[in-house]
Amino acid sequence: MNKTVLLNEIIRSYPISRAKLSEVTGLNKSTVSAQIGALLNEELIFEIGQGDSSGGRRPVMLVFNQQAGFTIGVDLGVKAINAVLTDLKGNVVESLTTEWAEADQEAEPKVRAAIDALLGKMPSSPYGLIGIGVSVPGLINREQQVIFVPNLRPDVTSLKHDLENRYDVPVNLENEANAGAYGERRFGAGKDHEEMVFVSLGTGVGTGIILHGELYRGEDGFAGEFGHMSIEYNGPKCTCGNRGCWELYASEKVLWDKYLPGHTVETLQRSLQANEASVLNELQKWCFYVGVGLNTVLNVYNPKVIIIQSRVIELHPMVLNMIRTAISSRVYAQADHSFELFPSKLSDHASAIGMASLAIEQFLQRRMMQ
Ligand SMILES: [Zn+2]
Structure with a gap:
């Protein structure tokens, strides 16, 4: 227990001295010293500042050995x-x-x-x-x-x-x-947020939910399958068995197949930079369906941030704005002001x-x- 507290503190704020660790964690100096000895032996941390001969003595500081494995x-x-x-x-x-x-x-x-x-x-x-x-x-x-x-x-x-x-x-x-939700929460756009929903728009639509800072898996591990929520109860049949699933309208696959056939990431980027009206029109139709589903995500989870992973969104800030507008046109005003929409920071990774x-x-x- 003490060892975990100390290691977490070192990871959070290294380089740090033993005295400072004792002060921050409230553990007494002999406990700190013993546990730090163990962590040094395990090579999970190392010391810097020893044996400095040039001028003043530097304090011995502890550093997390991020390359221990x-x-x-x-x-x-x-x-x-x-x-x-x-x-x-x-x-x-x-x-x-x-x-x-x-x-x-x-x-x-x-x-x-x-x-x-x-x-x-x-x-x-x-x-x-x-x-x-x-x-x-x-x-x-x-x-x-x-x-x-x-x-x-x-x-x-x-x-x-x-x-x-x-x-x-x-x-x-x-x-x-x-x-993806976990990655963004730990090291990406969701780092500072305890309540977030991650949405990936690819071949399908995936959602991952972070509640109170932790990944929410549900009873069996299937939570967050918003991609298979019906937005048209009598819509086309989906591979999951349902009809009119959100991913049949809002995946990137649908954008390429239905709205922008013949386009590639490169040609779309050029069209966006040139403000090509016909392309923007088609793109807006897709963004509308992305927004329809996100509206429900907001109503159900009231997250602080929604992080969207999508190649298309990364092409131009206008795309995220279109989605934002689609949400605003449907969600109640209070919710509209309380959340933020971010592109994924870790992107494909x-x-x-x-x-x-x-x-x-x-x-x-x-x-x-x-
Ligand atoms: Zn489905």
Whole structure:
């Protein structure tokens, strides 16, 4: 317990002296000294300021050893695999993206190849690889089993087990939007906010919910499936079994297929810069549907911030404004003033970094138990 308090304080405000730690945590000096000795032995922290011969004596300060170990986060997406190698502070040391090829039938070999490539670039450290996390665009239950993956190649059900056997480290699975929410909460646009909803607009629409600073998974781990809420009760049939799901209207896939066929990210960017009326018109129709769903998100959760991950939103600030206007036209005035809409800060890396940060947290917890 004391060790955890001390390590957390060091991570929060290093470099810090033993005296200051004692003052801030209220722990007496002998307790601090004993626990700091243990943390030094474990190489989770190190000292600076010793043996300085040039002029005045510097106080001995303690520093978190963020390179004591490394973690790998993988976002197994429908179109690409995005993987990051991070240190214990969530800094991305290396990253790679592999697009799916038409011939690829299985996901697992691609995930293993991404992990192996990053392992090859991992600096040496006392703990080496401390954990792996993989996010998938589907339902994961509390027992970490993949229950339903509508848009992905079909062999991910035993992923956790297989990867644990192969790499001999703990492996976590999580829904991609939950992972993205967690990443943004820890290291991104949601860092300062306890109540937030993360929305990813890609092939589908994913939402991850942070309540009181923690990821909200619900009873079975399926919470936050706003993408499959009906916004047209008799609309087209969805792969989930429902009709008229929000993601059938507000995903980026729909924008490209229905509203802007023939366009690419590059051509859309040029059209936005040129204020091309016909393109703005089509874009606004899509933004309207994004806003319709977000209105419900606001009414249900009353978050302080909604963070949206979308390539299209990153192209021009106008896109977020269009969505904001769509919300304002429907939501009651009080709610309209109380929330903020942000683009994702971690962008394509949000889910992978979220998985890495989960692994870091669990590693530090395990260390503190010993
Ligand atoms: Zn659905």
